[in-house]
Amino acid sequence: MKKHAGLGIAAMLTAMMIVTAACGSSANEGDKNSKPASGDQKITLGFAQVGAESGWRTANTNSIKESAAEAGFDLKFSDAQQKQENQIKSIRSYIQQKVDVIAFSPVVESGWDTVLKEAKDAGIPVILTDRAVDSKDDTLYKTFIGSDFVEEGRSAGKWLLDKYKDADGDVNIVELQGTTGSAPAIDRKAGFEEIIKSDAKLKVIASQTGDFTRAKGKEVMQSFLKANKDIDVLYAHNDDMALGAIQAIEAAGLKPGEDIVIISVDGVKDGFVAASEGKINFIVECNPLLGPQLMQAVRDVLDGKEIEKRIVTEEGVFTSEDAKRELPNRKY
Numbered sequence: 053m054k055k056h057a058g059l060g061i062a063a064m065l066t067a068m069m070i071v072t073a074a075c076g077s078s079a080n081e082g083d084k085n086s087k088p089a090s091g092d093q094k095i096t097l098g099f100a101q102v103g104a105e106s107g108w109r110t111a112n113t114n115s116i117k118e119s120a121a122e123a124g125f126d127l128k129f130s131d132a133q134q135k136q137e138n139q140i141k142s143i144r145s146y147i148q149q150k151v152d153v154i155a156f157s158p159v160v161e162s163g164w165d166t167v168l169k170e171a172k173d174a175g176i177p178v179i180l181t182d183r184a185v186d187s188k189d190d191t192l193y194k195t196f197i198g199s200d201f202v203e204e205g206r207s208a209g210k211w212l213l214d215k216y217k218d219a220d221g222d223v224n225i226v227e228l229q230g231t232t233g234s235a236p237a238i239d240r241k242a243g244f245e246e247i248i249k250s251d252a253k254l255k256v257i258a259s260q261t262g263d264f265t266r267a268k269g270k271e272v273m274q275s276f277l278k279a280n281k282d283i284d285v286l287y288a289h290n291d292d293m294a295l296g297a298i299q300a301i302e303a304a305g306l307k308p309g310e311d312i313v314i315i316s317v318d319g320v321k322d323g324f325v326a327a328s329e330g331k332i333n334f335i336v337e338c339n340p341l342l343g344p345q346l347m348q349a350v351r352d353v354l355d356g357k358e359i360e361k362r363i364v365t366e367e368g369v370f371t372s373e374d375a376k377r378e379l380p381n382r383k384y
């Protein structure tokens with residue numbers, strides 16, 4: 053409080069108004085369609101999903117659908133099949149339909165400013181879930197709810213660093229990246245690299261996208277195995293790609309988890325099963341159950357409440373031993 057001592061009341065009020073505007077906390081700010089406050093008529097939420105590429109995505113979609121039903125919202129849902137142009141089309145159609153709030157999980161980081169501006173001009177608040185955009189103008193959306201993917205990459209790197217701290221000779225790592233240009237692929241790679249670069253023997257010898265799918269994970273792992281005789285570690289940006297890669301590793305007559313150490317991200321049921329069998333050595337959790345937080349944010353935005361610009365999801369990490377113990381409790 054001390055630092056406001058010199059401010060007059062008028063100056064303080066002005067400062068408070070500026071803060072409020074910067075937070076974009078007024079529900080009907082710039083609104084041309086007069087949206088309902090959350091207590092009035094039924095709220096319509098338009099949600100543009102990435103696709104159905106992984107077990108994580110299925111759990112995320114179910115969470116959103118269930119939470120919207122519980123909240124009594126009218127949910128309009130579309131699946132973009134991992135294509136940005138499809139997501140943009142859905143967002144435009146939600147704008148035309150004058151939904152109350154638009155939420156989406158942007159398939160890639162770039163190229164959203166135009167359509168986000170269209171939503172803003174139409175007075176429709178936008179909430180980002182799961183994946184971020186790289187827009188410089190953060191007034192284009194109200195909040196971003198999701199995981200810290202850089203931190204997930206760091207967790208993967210830290211486990212590896214520790215595992216090989218006393219090893220002699222090079223550790224050859226292959227990396228299966230997520231969808232090119234997506235926030236989780238960019239950030240999980242960056243966080244991992246940031247950590248492993250402190251030990252020169254940890255070497256990424258091949259890195260390619262597997263598009264977050266099992267089929268692609270298997271295909272790319274096959275080509276990694278063909279091109280490199282001496283792979284020690286696989287770092288997969290999600291469980292599904294790791295599971296596809298496990299098939300390729302077994303088909304090549306090698307033992308996943310032993311001949312090739314495997315780290316993945318997500319922690320879906322099938323990933324946990326593989327980890328409890330010792331085929332995946334370490335899983336960094338990424339929580340897909342974002343539905344309840346999203347519905348709360350929708351209400352808060354429509355009620356004109358102040359809302360954090362960034363809502364980070366909490367998650368943990370699991371070794372094969374932890375996975376065995378946790379498996380019966382996994383909900384997705």
Ligand code: GYE
Pocket residue numbers: 105106107108109182183236264289290291292317318338
């Ligand atoms: O890790 C992957 C999914 O954006 C966090 O997308 C999500 C990622 C998740 O396809 O399995």
